[in-house]
Amino acid sequence: MDDDIAVIGIDCRFPGAADAAQFWDNLAGGVNSIREVPPGRFDWRRYFGDPREPNKTNSKWGGFIEDVDKFDNDFFHVSPTEAQLMDPQQRLMLELCWGCLEDAGYLPGSLAGSDTGVFVGVAGLDYRELLEARVPSVEAHRSTGNYLSLVANRVSYFLDLRGPSIPYDTACSSALYALHYAAQSISSGETGMALVAGINIILTPSTFISFSKTGMLSPTGQCRTFDAGADGYVRGEGGGVILIKPLKKAVEDGDHIYGVIKGSAINHGGRAQTLTSPNAFAQSQVIQEAYKRAGISPDRVSYIEAHGTATPKGDPLEITGLKRAWRYLERHFNVKASEGTCAIGALKTNIGHLETASGIAGIIKVLLAFQHRQLPPLVNFSQLNPNIELGGSPFYLVKALQDWQASGPAGGAARALVAGVSSFGFGGTNAHVVLQSYEAVQ
Template sequence: PAQRLAITTAYEALEMAGFVANSSPSTQRDRVGIFYGMTSDDWREVNSGQNVDTYMIPGGNRAFTPGRINYHFKFSGPSYSVDTACSSSLAAIHLACNSLWKGDCDTAPAGGTNVLTNPDNFCGLDKGHFLSKTGNCKTFDDGADGYCRADGVGTVVLKRLEDAEADNDPIQGVILGAYTNHSAEAVSITRPHAGAQSFIFDKIVNAANVDPHDVTYIEMHGTGTQAGDGVEMQSVLDVFAPTNRIRVSPLHLGSAKANIGHGEAASGVTSLIKLIKMMEKNIIPPHCGIKTKINHTFPTNLTERNVHIALKPTPWIRAEGKKRKMFLNNFSAAGGNTALLIEDAPISVARREEDPRSMHLVAVSAKSKPSLQKNIQSLKTFIERNPDTSLPSLSYTTTSRRAHHNHRVMLTGSSLSAIQLGLETITLQDDISPIPASTPTIAFAFTGQ
């Protein structure tokens, strides 16, 4: 299941990114690398272990998750399966960034999976006093007593900014810095260390030449444990809101785990996707982890230090000519710490010239006839819900920024209504024939003299 869902989210992310293999220098298949974080083998340990067969290893071993994505899409760049426990997916994203910065690859789908099917891991985590005995992750709450496990699978597509701009990609955000270290000085391997976290925060903002006071939101790890929440708050405040320098701009803190649980290996990519949606919607969602009162280990002067935990939807507007900066922290029970510094994407300048063409092509493609019919219906629904969509943009997206398969229909029209009418007509047809999946054999016949 983890492999199947990883392939599914990878395909969806590539579609959303407008990725078409071999269409530009940065999309060559031999320049695409896959990076995934995983920390458990639940399916192999329990499900496939009940009936060992030929597919137990390729169907359950962690290395086969990124490897299967490489193989399925014929991406022959790097392939990494990363295990750093709870920070696995963000560590994988850090490795992907390093690979891009170093020039080892040009496009990097990265993420993580956490599919829970083994009750033994629940039992072990409970015996180790990791899990809450009362339910959800009560992040920042004084009654925090552990975390609630959660399934999760997520994928993001990473490219160097200059390549994404050259390819006219839909850029959701920019990673300014990433780093990973270990809390080797902690009192035990499973406890976080404020000094190690503060070090990584300082290193990232200094390397990116960013003033910590310019960071206006931090997505914290926030599992809802007494030790973890208190130590993380200390390290965040030491760097981003020290007592000897009062912040001018407010700093908001939050954690997705109070909403959706702790996705363990997938928690980092989940939090990154949350940040992307926050930038898109221009709002900080309310934090729902405080059920009684704020954790007693937190400083009592957060408001005086201009640090806030949003308890209701809070506008987060991008100032004209500026970029919001945000930070993402992710650490693991094995001592690893990974963090990212992120900012808004560059504002794209829309082309204002009128398209001189009177007719435009719109394509719909799929691997099978049922999928083609569903995709046609999805496009019809999209047009109905978005009547102001630009027809030239729709034509560009469906013809040039989508992978095309052996089932495909092409429509022409001078307006969205004409395209919609064409889609209605195609839906009623049953004689749509696929093109051959492979190149047909060519034969020559020589008649002689």
């Protein structure tokens, strides 16, 4: 328990879900929250077409949240002028961090002056792009409103938190990098508690156009992870926050514990086929390292929340990396994982790829699944990608809502559940986090 870290608070806003309760209901119900780009963002009709043509995208779909333009500036002591120049990512982060502390049972003001840290995965600059295009006069608040460092720093300022306050941009793995370093900060004694988050807001067509030209986005508008019809991913937006602290301290303080962070690892794939090509060897290595640090053998792992970007080549490579990691870990721990004992799911089929927020969305999905002891279904799946072979392996896909049973010796509902969450950045930055359900000692 000494090295374990507890998750004691959650708040989120994801496509189709204004809070964690609605998020779980959608997951359990297999709800698909993808839709056309809403009118309040940009007119997709101006840009939809053949991506080989200038400024055209073959994607007009995404996972979007509601009321991205709404903000109670008075509550957060922000003037109307400053609020108008603030990136919505800053506004939403303030709201989510406040809600997370409330969910944990803490008066936000009670943390003033503490060494609580703020670690945020963030990269998008859509609002800055809008301001530069539509507001030619540069005002003082434009800089503080749009520098990515302020997404974390503004939370620390508002709540008077004195711990580290750091944004992380490793593309799709940003939020898990933030969690990795937040956990290290707590373990070293630098930080007593930490707010860990990921956020992504979509406001302009620029990234749609660029990613379409690289072939990343689905021209049919759905993430079909691990399916034979997978043809790319659909972009998504939203934000999530968790509050973490040492497990031993959480138990002493009587906190509600959603789950336990047992270990994590990060790496880079080095020189691959191209800058953005996934590297199954590096993915395998980061997974191996995470379970070695956690001290958890592969026969105890009963769920993997996959990165699962629904690309014809990326999905098979991810499964190859997982299988390679399991073979190594079986040798390392001298165990054998039984066939069909570790489920695989992918949140992107429900809400799209939240990019810098995708990792925290996966973490929250697993934490909620711990609470309900159920595994939600993989959406948009009909036939396995012919380049993926699961037969004879420990892995299987979750095709319907099912009860979640623990794996390993003496497995059963009473034992702790163990899961892993993967996030792989398109620049080669890989991350894997090992989570375990909290089972109170009677």
